Amino acid sequence: MASLKEIKTRIQSVQGTLKITSAMKMIASAKLHRVQAMAQSLASYKSVLSQIAAAACADPELAVSSPLSAIHKERRHATVVAIASDSSLCGAFNHNAIRELEETVRSLRAEG
Structure with missing residues (x-):
């Protein structure tokens, strides 16, 4: 048995x-x-850069011949990439990342 001091x-x-x-x-x-x-x-x-990129993709003179920059009439598939941490003491970061992922997936499913 351990002593009181220990x-x-x-x-x-x-x-x-x-x-x-x-x-x-x-x-x-x-x-x-x-x-x-x-x-x-x-x-x-981010919002201004998104507007600039959308305007650049929509302008036929500035169009880039890439399937990634093409504007599609309907969305058939969507890919969502989530990045989280495996480091300790990052629970709030991981929680916020997962919550944002769930909201994004929910909104994409609602759109069809």
Whole structure:
């Protein structure tokens, strides 16, 4: 049986590990929020670039001969690529990525 001193030492060790893990979670959360704010601030650029790309594909003078840039009357297939992390302490990132994936798939299925 472990002595009282060994048990106390083990408890202190576990508490120290808990503090380190807690600090790592806070740092990861702060970094995630910073990146999410950056991504949100870039949303306006994304919409403008999407409009420019759509206009370029629609203009016959600027048309690129690629099946990927062709405008189809109806969508037959759609491919969705999701990127998540396998790193620890990225639960919120993975949760948000999966939630966005589910919303995208749901809207694509609703469109037919």
